[in-house]
Amino acid sequence: MLIVGNWKAYVETLEKAKRLYAVAKRLAAAGHHEIVIAPSAPHLGFLAGGNRSSVEFAAQDISSSLGGAATGEVTAGAVAGVGATYVIVGHSERRAAGETDALVLQKVQHALAHGLVPILCIGERERDAEARYLAHLRTQISLILTALSPQERKKIVVAYEPIWAIGKSATEAITPTDLNEMVLYIRKILTEFLPGKGASKINILYGGSVESGNIRALAAASSIDGFLVGHASTDAASFGALVKAVT
């Protein structure tokens, strides 16, 4: 499984970042899945620069600009240069801050051009009785994949993160049965863009209140390839327990 810890802005001190990185290193060394951590940009530079372990690094976001006169922006080239291999793109917290699908597409393209694997976040704000949220997900995926070449499409990871499930507790996360349906649905959309066996090779992650108490059931009931974990990845004990729960 691919398990990505999105530290968001929960981790502000370098001491805490180092402690969490040490836990991630132990989990990765024990062969507990592919472990990726996404620290804040300063901590990413500090930790990834000296990384000699099998932990991999993700940036939490990148700029839609390619550099130059763009004060405050962190570019794909900059994060790839310090050793990140993934980047989270289109997270709902970035979309809530005004990020459009057009900007998400630019970021995906910049990521790919710099050899980074984009983790494309999609997800509905709420579920409606008419199931319009399914069309919303289809649009979010289609807008990006249509603009990519067949080779580029193979290089993305899709993270399904229903907004209603983010930042809560395991009891309010998606149910295993619903997750199974959503993974099948997303995989079906992917087959329209990646014929043959292409779609089956794309990693689909789930994010939204994944904790040690629900991760095993979510993994067991669906063909999910991994998880994007927010708050539970910023506590050493919780992250360790969560990863071990699916080992």
Ligand code: PEP
């Ligand atoms: C997220 O926002 O990417 C996320 C998964 O958050 P949480 O685990 O805190 O719900």
